[in-house]
Amino acid sequence: MILRRLAGAGGLPLLVLALGFALALPWLLYPPVATDILCWALFAVALDLLIGYAGLLSFGHAAFWGSSAYATGLIAIHTGLPFPVAVLGGAVLAAVLALPIGFLAVRRTGIYFAMVTLAFAQLVYFTANQWKDVTGGENGLQAIPRKLPGLDLDDAFTFYYAALPLVLAALFAAWRTVRSPFGRVVTAVRDNPDRTRALGYSADRYRLAAFTGSAFLTGVAGGLYAINHRFASLQEVYWTTSGKAVVMVLLGGIGTLWGAVVGAAALVRLEDWLATAGFEQTQVVTGTVFIAVVLLVRRGLWGTAAALARRAMEKTSTPRAELVDDTSIPRKLRA
Amino acid sequence: MTSSTSTHGPPGTARPLLTTHSLTKSFGGFTALGPVDLSVAEGTVHALVGPNGAGKTTLFHLLTGYLRPTTGRIALAGRDGTGRPPERIARLGVARSFQVTSLFATVSAVEHVELALMSGSSLGRAFWRSDRQLARHRSPALDLLDRVGLADWAGEPAGRLPYGRGRALELALALALDPRLLLLDEPTAGMGVEDVERTVELIARIRHGRTVVLVEHNMSVVASLADRVTVLQRGRLLAEGAYDEVRADERVVEAYLGTGHD
Ligand SMILES: Nc1ncnc2c1ncn2[C@@H]1O[C@H](COP(=O)(O)OP(=O)(O)O)[C@@H](O)[C@H]1O
Ligand SMILES: [Mg+2]
Numbered sequence: 001m002i003l004r005r006l007a008g009a010g011g012l013p014l015l016v017l018a019l020g021f022a023l024a025l026p027w028l029l030y031p032p033v034a035t036d037i038l039c040w041a042l043f044a045v046a047l048d049l050l051i052g053y054a055g056l057l058s059f060g061h062a063a064f065w066g067s068s069a070y071a072t073g074l075i076a077i078h079t080g081l082p083f084p085v086a087v088l089g090g091a092v093l094a095a096v097l098a099l100p101i102g103f104l105a106v107r108r109t110g111i112y113f114a115m116v117t118l119a120f121a122q123l124v125y126f127t128a129n130q131w132k133d134v135t136g137g138e139n140g141l142q143a144i145p146r147k148l149p150g151l152d153l154d155d156a157f158t159f160y161y162a163a164l165p166l167v168l169a170a171l172f173a174a175w176r177t178v179r180s181p182f183g184r185v186v187t188a189v190r191d192n193p194d195r196t197r198a199l200g201y202s203a204d205r206y207r208l209a210a211f212t213g214s215a216f217l218t219g220v221a222g223g224l225y226a227i228n229h230r231f232a233s234l235q236e237v238y239w240t241t242s243g244k245a246v247v248m249v250l251l252g253g254i255g256t257l258w259g260a261v262v263g264a265a266a267l268v269r270l271e272d273w274l275a276t277a278g279f280e281q282t283q284v285v286t287g288t289v290f291i292a293v294v295l296l297v298r299r300g301l302w303g304t305a306a307a308l309a310r311r312a313m314e315k316t317s318t319p320r321a322e323l324v325d326d327t328s329i330p331r332k333l334r335a
Numbered sequence: 336m337t338s339s340t341s342t343h344g345p346p347g348t349a350r351p352l353l354t355t356h357s358l359t360k361s362f363g364g365f366t367a368l369g370p371v372d373l374s375v376a377e378g379t380v381h382a383l384v385g386p387n388g389a390g391k392t393t394l395f396h397l398l399t400g401y402l403r404p405t406t407g408r409i410a411l412a413g414r415d416g417t418g419r420p421p422e423r424i425a426r427l428g429v430a431r432s433f434q435v436t437s438l439f440a441t442v443s444a445v446e447h448v449e450l451a452l453m454s455g456s457s458l459g460r461a462f463w464r465s466d467r468q469l470a471r472h473r474s475p476a477l478d479l480l481d482r483v484g485l486a487d488w489a490g491e492p493a494g495r496l497p498y499g500r501g502r503a504l505e506l507a508l509a510l511a512l513d514p515r516l517l518l519l520d521e522p523t524a525g526m527g528v529e530d531v532e533r534t535v536e537l538i539a540r541i542r543h544g545r546t547v548v549l550v551e552h553n554m555s556v557v558a559s560l561a562d563r564v565t566v567l568q569r570g571r572l573l574a575e576g577a578y579d580e581v582r583a584d585e586r587v588v589e590a591y592l593g594t595g596h597d
Binding site: 176177179180181182183184185188191192194195197198199200201202203206209213 | 399401420421422425426430431433437438439440441442446450451453454455458459460461462463464465466468469508511512
């Protein structure tokens with residue numbers, strides 16, 4: 001409770017800062033890379049919703065990112081609809097796909113859940129590889145159009161700002177979800193499923209709903225990614241894509257949403273930098289960075305920074321009791 | 336199997352709310368419970384006593400869907416309750432407390448009760464609304480905490496509650512569901528004398544309009560609350576009747592003395 005209010009107190013300046021940063025990003029970076037950061041940040045946030053709040057480590061989210069990338073591309077190619085419509089279509093497909101996968105996966109937790117999701121993602125990968133008429137097989141889907149009435153989206157700079165509202169809306173949806181009545185039940189299921197069930201909540205149904213919602217938001221990210229690159233390939237459904245998103249979440253720190261954004265931005269930036277420097281083995285470096293962060297700062301970049309900031313605030317500001325703004329709670333104070 | 340004493344509830348309340356038919360539970364080759372034919376009359380407080388390992392908690396787990404029976408059936412208010420998952424049992428109006436306090440360590444006491452109260456509505460599915468909506472349950476939640484003696488602890492995370500207060504919160508969660516059938520697994524275990532008294536008074540107050548099955552080792556608690564007592568030993572019903580009848584039963588005395596010397 002206190003921590004929540006504290007985060008809330010620091011929240012507004014933080015939000016303004018983050019929005020300013022998001023608006024400035026295509027000036028600071030090569031615009032397509034800036035848009036990549038948006039896509040991966042949303043992917044990582046969607047995954048953190050599942051890992052951090054539902055306590056389910058999915059190792060198969062490439063299935064949703066990738067299937068939405070293909071579906072979005074196909075919708076854009078064959079209908080010429082504005083890109084947000086195509087992206088939403090892809091996201092809906094990802095959510096529909098998540099229902100049967102989630103239905104079977106949420107019966108397990110921990111490493112078994114990770115394995116079941118990975119297995120289904122591999123199934124999606126093989127399907128995409130075999131179904132060449134639709135997915136283009138090894139060649140992928142090419143020349144995906146990028147349309148929005150009244151705007152010339154061929155300009156990557158303009159496209160960034162066209163994509164930003166969609167990403168912000170999706171990020172808001174994730175934030176709202178974890179701070180909703182539904183979010184309360186989901187975290188209760190994560191922390192003590194047996195107790196939550198005794199209260200009349202179906203643990204599996206709440207897990208499935210969280211899984212499906214996460215897949216939908218991942219689908220928004222994957223669809224946007226395909227539009228950004230005008231290309232969807234097998235890479236999008238490959239297991240390394242799932243792994244990359246997991247790395248981003250852990251790098252930033254799980255269960256904070258902000259951490260996922262930071263982790264995604266850091267990793268995309270690092271990979272871009274390595275690629276421009278002509279370094280081939282980007283995965284070796286990112287893997288090393290990841291291991292270093294996980295070993296040295298276990299709460300991730302954001303989690304560690306937030307803990308430090310909180311400690312600094314507690315030292316300098318008012319006693320804890322005054323931070324409880326909800327006066328209807330009598331609170332037994334202890335020294 | 337049961338004692339020779341009457342198998343009917345107190346006069347006027349003979350209708351059983353809960354019955355089990357040849358209910359058994361085996362773990363591997365070991366039969367932890369049964370076969371048990373139990374009948375709990377509506378509106379009564381029915382105590383379940385017996386030495387440790389007798390199968391009382393196992394019976395609760397079966398009744399609330401946490402374990403599947405190896406054989407046998409469970410009827411709840413005339414409906415088949417066999418093999419239903421815990422959340423469905425809860426929705427049939429059956430609430431339980433856990434012998435080992437089972438809470439959410441970082442969640443405050445009042446938010447625990449709000450979560451329990453919310454399960455009666457569809458609010459829990461609302462992912463698009465603010466969690467401040469739970470405040471609609473704030474005042475009934477605080478009332479309930481007051482009734483179990485937790486008024487001063489409402490804002491305290493459960494992980495920081497002293498043992499006895501955690502037990503009281505267990506009870507508050509079960510009560511929040513406003514159940515027809517309340518299953519309490521050793522609600523006073525480990526409590527100080529004062530807390531035991533408060534809990535007994537509370538159960539005596541909330542029993543009206545409900546049926547209570549109570550696992551309890553404290554015989555004075557059993558004596559003051561129970562209309563009927565069933566004694567379990569090594570998974571079997573050893574005796575059943577009013578408290579005085581059961582206490583006078585030689586086999587019961589022997590069972591307790593016997594295990595006392597183990
Ligand atoms: N999951 C389990 N696996 C194996 N044996 C169990 C399990 N749960 C309970 N038992 C055994 O069943 C018997 C009854 O246990 P329990 O129902 O907890 O007794 P009580 O609550 O009456 O003390 C004990 O011998 C216990 O060891
Ligand atoms: Mg027990």
